[in-house]
Amino acid sequence: MVNAAFVAPYLLEATSQFVLAAARLPGVRLGVITATPLERLDPELREAVAGHWEISDGLDPQQITDGVRGLSAQLGPVERLIGILEQLQVPLAQVRDALGIPGMDETSARNVREKSRMKDVLRAAGLPCARHQLVHHTDQATRFLDHVGFPLVAKPPDGAGAKATYRLDTQQDFDSWLRAAQGSPSEAWLLEEYLTGREHTFDSVTLGGQTLWSSVSDYVPPPLEVLRNPWMQWTVVLPQDVSGPEYAEIHRAGPAALRALGVETAFSHMEWFARPDGSVAISEVGARPPGAQLASMIGFSHDVDFFTLWARLVLRDEFDRPDRVYASGTAYLRGMGRGRVRAVHGLEEIRRDLGQLIVSARLPQPGQPASSSYEGEGFITVRHQDTGAVREALDRIISGVRVELVESD
Ligand SMILES: Nc1ncnc2c1ncn2[C@@H]1O[C@H](COP(=O)(O)OP(=O)(O)O)[C@@H](O)[C@H]1O
Numbered sequence: 574m575v576n577a578a579f580v581a582p583y584l585l586e587a588t589s590q591f592v593l594a595a596a597r598l599p600g601v602r603l604g605v606i607t608a609t610p611l612e613r614l615d616p617e618l619r620e621a622v623a624g625h626w627e628i629s630d631g632l633d634p635q636q637i638t639d640g641v642r643g644l645s646a647q648l649g650p651v652e653r654l655i656g657i658l659e660q661l662q663v664p665l666a667q668v669r670d671a672l673g674i675p676g677m678d679e680t681s682a683r684n685v686r687e688k689s690r691m692k693d694v695l696r697a698a699g700l701p702c703a704r705h706q707l708v709h710h711t712d713q714a715t716r717f718l719d720h721v722g723f724p725l726v727a728k729p730p731d732g733a734g735a736k737a738t739y740r741l742d743t744q745q746d747f748d749s750w751l752r753a754a755q756g757s758p759s760e761a762w763l764l765e766e767y768l769t770g771r772e773h774t775f776d777s778v779t780l781g782g783q784t785l786w787s788s789v790s791d792y793v794p795p796p797l798e799v800l801r802n803p804w805m806q807w808t809v810v811l812p813q814d815v816s817g818p819e820y821a822e823i824h825r826a827g828p829a830a831l832r833a834l835g836v837e838t839a840f841s842h843m844e845w846f847a848r849p850d851g852s853v854a855i856s857e858v859g860a861r862p863p864g865a866q867l868a869s870m871i872g873f874s875h876d877v878d879f880f881t882l883w884a885r886l887v888l889r890d891e892f893d894r895p896d897r898v899y900a901s902g903t904a905y906l907r908g909m910g911r912g913r914v915r916a917v918h919g920l921e922e923i924r925r926d927l928g929q930l931i932v933s934a935r936l937p938q939p940g941q942p943a944s945s946s947y948e949g950e951g952f953i954t955v956r957h958q959d960t961g962a963v964r965e966a967l968d969r970i971i972s973g974v975r976v977e978l979v980e981s982d
């Protein structure tokens with residue numbers, strides 16, 4: 574029996590799927606450390622977990638340490654400490670180091686969490702990535718611009734979800750970004766050379782430092798484009814066959830990057846660019862599973878329950894390589910404008926023509942507020958053996974479905 578603690582600051586639906594799979598894994602006794610009180614847990618989840626420890630700040634290493642000690646008293650010594658949130662990876666590693674729990678240590682967690690350090694490590698290992706500079710003041714930023722030229726990308730050095738990430742095309746963009754950045758002079762920013770080309774993910778399983786399996790997906794268009802165009806409906810595609818020449822280089826560079834960063838046992842989520850000249854640039858690495866939709870699509874493409882596959886890996890060091898039998902993809906539905914959803918148009922035709930391909934959907938509901946995230950108001954996920962059929966279906970969805978928003982005065 575393995576005793577494990579799962580830190581989930583808030584037990585929202587996306588996280589709950591991971592917690593539930595971990596709690597139901599045979600041979601595992603799982604306690605949750607969370608700000609959600611026991612009586613507010615979903616009944617299914619309350620039934621499945623073996624322990625619950627409430628904390629007020631789900632990212633505070635001291636509170637997590639207290640939680641692990643508390644759960645150890647309830648369950649027996651905690652041997653695994655896990656969590657899926659990007660922002661949790663360093664605190665979790667600090668607590669593991671302090672309590673002698675196996676798993677990723679603080680050095681490796683910082684390598685994957687701090688974007689500037691990550692690129693330093695990758696570059697030192699001879700792995701290609703965008704030129705970058707962590708900047709603390711105007712001179713540094715201007716020097717980097719002089720060196721690299723436009724366009725640049727400016728982002729927080731430890732961001733997630735593309736928050737506060739900007740593309741700077743002109744001197745005017747640069748000056749106004751600089752003025753805003755100077756508003757909080759204590760903050761450091763990361764400036765990067767702008768990468769062109771197609772953006773992809775490389776999601777993979779590493780066990781004891783060996784990459785055993787991976788999944789590539791295509792973002793169409795890249796997330797930053799989606800972010801800059803709030804009306805843009807977009808797609809993520811998992812081609813059925815990712816053994817072709819366009820993916821050959823990432824199958825070499827991806828595992829090499831994980832090795833350089835010190836990722837031992839993890840389901841990790843990497844983003845990379847296929848540049849117009851055919852070369853690869855690694856964009857970022859998270860030593861945690863991808864977000865909910867991509868996780869589900871990996872499940873659909875391989876006919877497995879992704880969440881159980883992940884839980885077995887991180888809690889029991891077990892992994893059975895799944896075959897990729899289907900292509901799958903998600904179309905993200907986004908309204909144009911502001912306010913609330915009034916109606917969704919074009920669904921009838923999609924249901925009629927593509928119903929057989931649709932495996933999952935969350936349709937925007939009338940009255941629902943417009944989303945502030947680039948994931949939009951809803952999504953439709955499709956699956957088929959043929960990648961072309963998936964791409965075609967997604968194109969039909971994003972061009973045929975229209976989310977109508979109305980200003981809610
Ligand atoms: N150097 C870059 N060149 C081009 N686009 C970039 C660059 N850095 C980031 N982006 C775009 O911004 C998005 C968010 O940046 P990323 O570094 O992945 O941060 P986050 O951790 O917030 O996801 C990326 O998915 C990509 O589309």
Ligand SMILES: [Mg+2]
Nearest residue numbers: 734735844857
């Ligand atoms: Mg990213």
